Amino acid sequence: MTGAVGPDDMRLGVVLLCHARLDVAARMARIWVAGGARVAIHVDAKASVGSVTRMKAALADLPQVVFSRRHRCDWGRFSLVRATRDAAALLLERFPDTSHVYLASGSCLPLRPVAELAAYLARDPHCDHIESVSALEVGWAVGGLNEERFTLFYPLDWRRQRWMFDRLTQIQRRLGIRRRLPKGLTPHLGSQWWCLTAATLRAILDDPRRAEFDRFFRLSWIPDESYFQTLARRHALRIESHSLTLAKFDHDGRPYQLYDDHIRMLEESRCFVARKIWPQADRLLAHFPRPVAARPDPAPPQPQRIERLINRTVRRRLLGRPGLYMQSRFPRKDAENGKTSAPYAVFQGFSDIFPDFEAWLARQVDADVHGHLLGPEMVEFAGRPEIGPGAISSSTLIRDRDPQGFLTALIRITTRMQAFQFSPRDNQALNWFMATDPNAHIHVVTGAWMLPLLNSPAPFEELRKIAGVLQRIELQQLDILGSVWVRARVQIHELGDVLAYPNDILLQSLRHLPEGLMIRSGVPEVANYQGLSELLRKMRNAGLRLQVTSSVIPLLEMLAPERTAAE
Structure with missing residues (x-):
């Protein structure tokens, strides 16, 4: 670690990806700006013109907020990467002294003061915080694809063309089709939500082989979980392979929503940002972020407890309680979690x-x-x-x-x-x-x-x-x-x-x-x-x-x- 850079030298930029509940997203943008960050917002082209107009009007008094060119974004498609990249490029262009860029969604809520996030990043200003796991060594996807997301072609939308998507995947497997990875590229996977140094992000955006990499990832599956995670390995000086955003998923790969009764657990987690907040969780939204202390606390996140609770919840959801038979999840024969609950x-x-x-x-x-x-x-x-x-x-x-x-x-x-x-x-x-x-x-x-x-x-x-x-x-x-x-x-x-x-x-x-x-x-x-x-x-x-x-x-x-x- 280096101690030459302090929190006052940090210039945090935030890319907000928004597609719904733009009123909540506008509130999140104000929280980031109030903490000293600059914000570039991308709004999905599918959002209504009226809602976008109201959002821009609500943030018109903040010169630290800019809006990037809108793209129509679909789940698991390269359009999400394009939207992120355009917003990040605009952020770095309009605010060239930005030192770090934090990627978040419009439903991501800062839990701690933004100043504490800046203090934490200042402890090691050349470190990139991005979950980046080798796809060749560690299973990542929940009910999905690991290596094959890079070796097969995925020109179809998984959600809107599911039957054709599955058939095309089966045909490629049967024919033994295998895409060739770009030379020198080792695919990595990780959370979509990251915090990169401006130097690493500029290197990714200005990579001389970017067009080649874009062609490759355009036909990969869920590239927003692999594009930056892979290219960061080419340019980062040092990577801390974890996300600073608390984002947990259930056994079907859907994100958990956070409600008012999660306030205490979120406080104990010491995480900087949490996703995904229920829009009507008024007490939770009013409680966070916590007030700024006289001296920002750079302590790292401690999400272990809430992660253990969520993991137990996943097991309970999959296995049920011993001896409990419910209409909503009646078990298959001999697949129940205990036939009875006690001796x-x-x-x-x-x-x-x-x-x-x-x-x-x-x-x-x-x-x-x-x-x-x-x-x-x-x-x-x-x-x-x-x-x-x-x-x-x-x-x-x-x-x-x-x-x-x-x-x-x-x-x-x-x-x-x-x-x-x-x-x-x-x-x-x-x-x-x-x-x-x-x-x-x-x-x-x-x-x-x-x-x-x-x-x-x-x-x-x-x-x-x-x-x-x-x-x-x-x-x-x-x-x-x-x-x-x-x-x-x-x-x-x-x-x-x-x-x-x-x-x-x-x-x-x-x-x-x-x-x-x-x-x-x-x-x-x-x-x-x-x-x-x-x-x-x-x-x-x-x-x-x-x-x-x-x-x-x-x-x-x-x-x-x-x-x-x-x-």
Whole structure:
């Protein structure tokens, strides 16, 4: 850095590119002039004559403001470069003592006093501040082209002739067309908004090969992001590859608009200029630029925090919030940002083996412990209210119209962990959803659905049919839980093992709950399973092939004497 040049020696010039809201642009021009800058304004030829006349009248008292020849500017076309170049040439011609030229738009708002920008530039008066990234090494475009924007021909307007633009690009790729870059030119990309020294800018405008370079960039794609960024590399003594304008873009490449509620973040960013300001952000426009201090502060910008916030916003926009499903951005299957928003537990068969399991578990863990949320008769919320958390109805008709939405909404609405009972008797629509959800903790006791049949008054033949249906449903569920696609935490126990060692397996299953388990009272009592082995044998002999309970019969017969002795 050199300290020979002070802020008083700086002569800042500003090129303003305007196309709409010329009243706001006129206000920006006054701010620049009040800070000591000279301004050259280019107004898009598409702007109405009346609006241009009013703008010129509003700025007629400022001799530091000049208007350049108007061009019709289209997005991504060389006309933007031509407009910038003509305005910059006029600025340097009318104000030859200009030391630096700052390119801004009519919606760019100075955040700090212009004197502080001059003080910052005076710290290194021969440095050019322009984002200039090698197109051959670093990806730049958002959903666009990098190297190909220089190697293919782009004579068509991307916005107005999109279909033909895409077809022409595909044809050139297929034919292997590759433009030859001008000798000695290495393409660079960067933000359209820069601040160049007058020496570098004059060298670009007076380059003896300018006509050759213009021909090349005229058929490139979005040359306003590459023309000055590339040619500055030929003429600059020193480049600081960053823009002094805070201009962030979303994932579609559109600039973010700044509103009144961004005032504090913009203050903390310490940036000199911000783009793009919403025209009706009256408080923001009144707040900036900040008042001039007794001594200008040349501190550099610190946009890291606001950039982090914007980057998180982009991620939120792309991925959504975990477990939140909205009509405006309903995710593709398996492309959501988390199926659910928090861990939850599913217990299958435990309430059949331990009749008081639901109430007992509610006393042990800090969670909402429900009954059968997917049961056939009603949604069994904890305490059995008709309206559950978040005004979710207990109606099965409403639930079954969108079981996934029902479960994800319940988990997201509540702050505590959710736990509920499950059974082959319940709606099975969520088996794959829960099995592939990393937040799910699924605990299954196979064959436990047999215990309620012991006390059923239904005829044996009907019980046999019910058992066949429930067994088939459970087998299908076990196939899902054994899939390689499972992401849930799954524990599966056989009914015989649980009946043999109820306390040990119960505690083993609950030890890995997300909320942890703190035994505040004794374990619940096991249901009376006397006669279960006889019922199973009778069903087997009647033609039902027992697949999940076949091993229970000999174990129950072995346990029978021990149970009798204990009683």
